Amino acid sequence: MRLPLLALLARGPAHGYELKQDLEQLLGSAYPQPNVGQIYVTLGRLEKQGLIEGEDVEQASRPNKKVYHLTDTGRQALRAWFEEPEDEPRVRDDFFMKLALAPQTGLAEQIALINKQRRQYLNTMRDLSKLAAAEDRDNRIAHLLIEGAMLHLQADLDWLERCQEELEELE
Amino acid sequence: MSDSPAPVLRAEGLVKTHYGEGAPAHAVRGVDLSVRQGEFVAVTGPSGAGKSTLLHLLGGLQRPDSGSMRLDGERTDAWSEARWAVERRKRIGIVFQFFNLVSNLSVADNVELPALLAGVAPRQARAGREELLGELGLAGKERSMPGELSGGEQQRVALARALVNHPPLLLADEPAGSLDSKGTREVMRLLSRFHQRGQTIVLVTHDARLASAADRVISFFDGRIADDAELAGTPSRGTGISGVLELRD
Numbered sequence: 001m002r003l004p005l006l007a008l009l010a011r012g013p014a015h016g017y018e019l020k021q022d023l024e025q026l027l028g029s030a031y032p033q034p035n036v037g038q039i040y041v042t043l044g045r046l047e048k049q050g051l052i053e054g055e056d057v058e059q060a061s062r063p064n065k066k067v068y069h070l071t072d073t074g075r076q077a078l079r080a081w082f083e084e085p086e087d088e089p090r091v092r093d094d095f096f097m098k099l100a101l102a103p104q105t106g107l108a109e110q111i112a113l114i115n116k117q118r119r120q121y122l123n124t125m126r127d128l129s130k131l132a133a134a135e136d137r138d139n140r141i142a143h144l145l146i147e148g149a150m151l152h153l154q155a156d157l158d159w160l161e162r163c164q165e166e167l168e169e170l171e
Numbered sequence: 172m173s174d175s176p177a178p179v180l181r182a183e184g185l186v187k188t189h190y191g192e193g194a195p196a197h198a199v200r201g202v203d204l205s206v207r208q209g210e211f212v213a214v215t216g217p218s219g220a221g222k223s224t225l226l227h228l229l230g231g232l233q234r235p236d237s238g239s240m241r242l243d244g245e246r247t248d249a250w251s252e253a254r255w256a257v258e259r260r261k262r263i264g265i266v267f268q269f270f271n272l273v274s275n276l277s278v279a280d281n282v283e284l285p286a287l288l289a290g291v292a293p294r295q296a297r298a299g300r301e302e303l304l305g306e307l308g309l310a311g312k313e314r315s316m317p318g319e320l321s322g323g324e325q326q327r328v329a330l331a332r333a334l335v336n337h338p339p340l341l342l343a344d345e346p347a348g349s350l351d352s353k354g355t356r357e358v359m360r361l362l363s364r365f366h367q368r369g370q371t372i373v374l375v376t377h378d379a380r381l382a383s384a385a386d387r388v389i390s391f392f393d394g395r396i397a398d399d400a401e402l403a404g405t406p407s408r409g410t411g412i413s414g415v416l417e418l419r420d
Contacts, residue, residue: 115398118390125383126402133360147352150380157379161217164392 001034001042002051003081006074009052013069016040028135028142043068051077089152091159099163110167118160125153177244179340179371180206180229185238187224198224199235200394206373208339211366213374213382216391223344225391226375230265230342231255243339260289264333264341268348270325272317272332278304279313282331289336296335303331307361323354330361334370341365343374347381359384 008014008022020036043066046052051074054066070078095117102108132146187199198221206212214222227233229240231250240247242262250258259265272281279300286296304310307327317325326346333341343362347355355378363384366372374385382388383402390398 111397115390115400118398119400119402122379122383122388122400123402125379129359129380129383132356133363154379164390164397165217168392168397 001038002046003078005039005042005046006051006070006078006081009068009070010075010078013055013067015057015065015067016043017065019043026141027145028139030131030135030142030146046074050074111164114160114164114167118157121153121157121160125150125157128153176208177241178205179208179210179243180204180373181241181244182229183239185225185228185240186236187221187228187233188236189224197221197394199228202238202394202396204229204389204396206340206371208371209366209369210387211362211370211372211374211385212387212389213376213385214389214391215376215379215382216397218377220391221394222375222391226342226344226373229373230259230263232265257289260285261336262338262340264336264338266326266329266333266341266343266346268345270317270322270329272325272328274317276316277313278309278315278317278320278328281317281328282335285332286335291336299335300331303335304328307331321354322350323357326350326354326358327361330358334365339371341370341372343372343376345376346374347376347378355381 004023005019008019014022016039017036020034020039023031023034043052043054047054047068050071052068053071054068056064057067058064095113098108098113099110102110102113128146128150132143132150135142135146137143182202182204185199185202185204189196189198200221202225204225214225216222224233228235231247232255242258247255247258273284276284279297282300282303283293283296286299287293291299300313301310304313307330309324309327309331312320312324312328317328320328330346346362347358350358359381362372362374366384366386372385374381376382385402387399387401389396390400
């Protein structure tokens with residue numbers, strides 16, 4: 001969550017709770033709600049690294065709140081973040097290992113493994129469909145997030161299908 | 172339970188082989204399938220797995236080489252072509268990948284035709300058509316010709332046509348197969364909505380997103396059912412939805 005918080009602070013100073021709300025608004029209900037404690041911990045780390053600076057602001061009848069702003073180093077880190085493309089998603093290595101090794105162990109069948117995995121993906125796909133239906137139609141970013149997750153799952157399901165085609169021929 | 176109603180659809184030992192040029196294609200190789208009332212079943216699998224042939228057998232568009240079928244407990248084995256044609260207006264609605272609308276009839280006529288053929292009074296057919304088109308977001312398109320509509324709109328007209336006689340069973344063969352992702356979501360939403368009202372649906376699709384709208388997914392491989400999974404009520408194991416959505420640090 002480090003870089004997204006930095007990115008939110010690029011607009012201007014904010015305190016921890018504001019950042020939590022900004023994230024929620026941007027990503028919609030689809031995104032697992034960020035834990036405010038986690039945000040404060042991350043902000044503390046970012047401050048230690050010199051990427052942001054906090055300033056105590058006194059509040060009448062309430063404890064002080066800390067308002068953070070981005071430092072020059074922080075802005076550089078953010079630029080570097082945008083500069084670099086991200087790593088590719090990875091094939092589900094653990095499942096692949098199960099599939100590759102099952103025949104030698106005599107403890108599991110490959111087709112049964114595939115079926116079990118497919119059920120799980122389909123259940124998650126179903127949850128995502130429900131989430132998409134419940135999400136505010138106008139929140140494009142949230143819908144793109146859900147659609148991205150669905151397309152990844154679709155690819156994993158297609159791959160399971162390929163595995164099944166190949167391995168059933170051998171049986 | 173012995174007193175539970177007969178399944179809407181019950182197939183036993185269905186076999187269908189296509190004989191064309193080259194080797195015979197064993198499209199359906201011994202399928203048992205039972206669909207209860209109100210169920211939404213998706214059949215998925217790679218292209219060429221025989222899932223469309225299976226759907227055609229269920230709708231009487233093709234005849235099995237062997238095996239038997241019952242609709243609402245009634246055996247269909249001896250039904251003639253004419254009988255099937257009647258049942259496809261009354262008891263079974265079908266939507267296809269390429270809509271199969273009558274191109275020289277208006278949207279309104281396409282939807283009303285099966286009702287009129289089934290002997291519904293013209294006024295009632297019109298009322299049914301108006302209600303369905305309104306519901307499917309097609310009010311105002313009654314006089315359009317199918318060719319003037321987008322793919323998504325044509326599929327909605329096809330859905331209205333399939334449902335105008337309130338058939339107990341809706342069969343859908345790759346209904347989003349020629350639609351863009353917006354059209355796909357639309358079809359998915361509508362199927363879900365009719366299902367929630369109690370419509371029994373059997374959907375054939377290679378698209379897992381569409382299949383996930385169903386509450387039971389059958390994986391079809393090489394002419395056979397490889398897996399038959401209930402989705403509803405089975406909580407995802409592992410990280411599930413939050414695992415796939417969460418942005419990692």
